[in-house]
Amino acid sequence: MTKARIAVLAAIDGAEEPLSASGVAARANCDCDQATVYRALHHLETAGFAESFVLNCSEHGTERYYVSAKGPHRHWFHCEGCHRFVDLGACRIGGLVADLESELGLRVTRHTMYLSGLCAECSARSAPRAGAH
Amino acid sequence: MTKARIAVLAAIDGAEEPLSASGVAARANCDCDQATVYRALHHLETAGFAESFVLNCSEHGTERYYVSAKGPHRHWFHCEGCHRFVDLGACRIGGLVADLESELGLRVTRHTMYLSGLCAECSARSAPRAGAH
DNA sequence: GTATTTTTGCAAATTGTTCGCATTTGCTCG
DNA sequence: CGAGCAAATGCGAACAATTTGCAAAAATAC
Structure with a gap:
């Protein structure tokens, strides 16, 4: 498990609400590239550590939100x-x-x-x- | 009700499955611009004639799908x-x-x-x- | 039929997300 | 512990769905 993925997973495991990719990037205090965040999220979801859904909101537009798959x-x-x-x-x-x-x-x-x-x-x-x- | 909106509404009312914006454009045989299709869909949803949801699919990516609000x-x-x-x-x-x-x-x-x-x-x-x- | 308001077409801009590629990191093995 | 390798990252460009500005065209009002 790489540093970036650990930070991303910690961000969603620690959040008490779904996080968008940018929300994850903000919370994960790894200064990693956004591409890395997207790749990490994709990896974590594939590996069964996270789940996601797409939601459209008037303020933030259409974004994909991630939640921990724990529990x-x-x-x-x-x-x-x-x-x-x-x-x-x-x-x-x-x-x-x-x-x-x-x-x-x-x-x-x-x-x-x-x-x-x-x-x-x-x-x-x-x-x-x-x-x- | 304008010609474009009538064609767009007919497309989703006549479809038996949810249609993406490009699907609507293909079915609505109005040769109207895609911007017009998007605007018509937004208008129809606001007016209560259509409903939509966003879905991510491996083949078509993330798209918004529209269905008739009839029934x-x-x-x-x-x-x-x-x-x-x-x-x-x-x-x-x-x-x-x-x-x-x-x-x-x-x-x-x-x-x-x-x-x-x-x-x-x-x-x-x-x-x-x-x-x- | 003319004035007013709304809608359309076109093209450019936005935005969330993905990709190519050279570099770096994490891990395995000797 | 350090070399070798596959996998991951950073950076920047590319993408695709959707939106927007603006002048022309079409509805609607009067």
Whole structure:
């Protein structure tokens, strides 16, 4: 394991929300080239140390986000107000995926699911309850 | 409604699988510029006539795919062998989304879910059952 | 039919990501 | 411990999907 890959893996293992490639580069305090970060991420995902999904956000555009593959598979909510992620906890659609798999004869190797909207804070800020101010 | 937008909407309404921007341009036989196609898709999505999601595929890279917003909300499976989509039918995670929404105080305005792997055909082709040849 | 607003075409710019290639690093073995 | 080699990195250029500025063309309003 090279220095760059160790730093990249530490960045995503230590983050408590999905990180874009640039986010990883910022957190991984290896001063390595962005190409190296991309290659490291690709390597780590192939090796099973990381997972990724692509998300489009009004502020950051379309980017690929990486999360650690340690622990159970999880899903995320993306807030369109503060552009942060909220952890939705462990995956709850395993049963549904298995059902669809057998119903349709598919071999599912991965699934992507995420929600977006406004988190509790941004939601309260944009449409405060009566008497909240 | 302009000619270009009508053609773009007809393309996605008539397609039985999600279409990328270039796929829309190919199917919509308006010879309009690609910028127009992108703008029309953005407009149609904003106006509620189309939905989209971003998917990364080994053959086509990362692209945004559009589907008609007519009929019930659906989800898709993407085959990494033939790179086609399989319709998973109407959304079955509405309850889960509502649960997460109330559990975590979120305001969910959209959700993305798709599966990938090998479709029945590609699966059979790559690992035929005993006696299948 | 004319004025006003919106949309389109074209070409150039953006942006996330990938690639080629020479150099450096990590590891294996003697 | 140091030579030999395969794999990884840095740098810069290349890419591909998507967006944007602006003048011309088409909808729509009046």
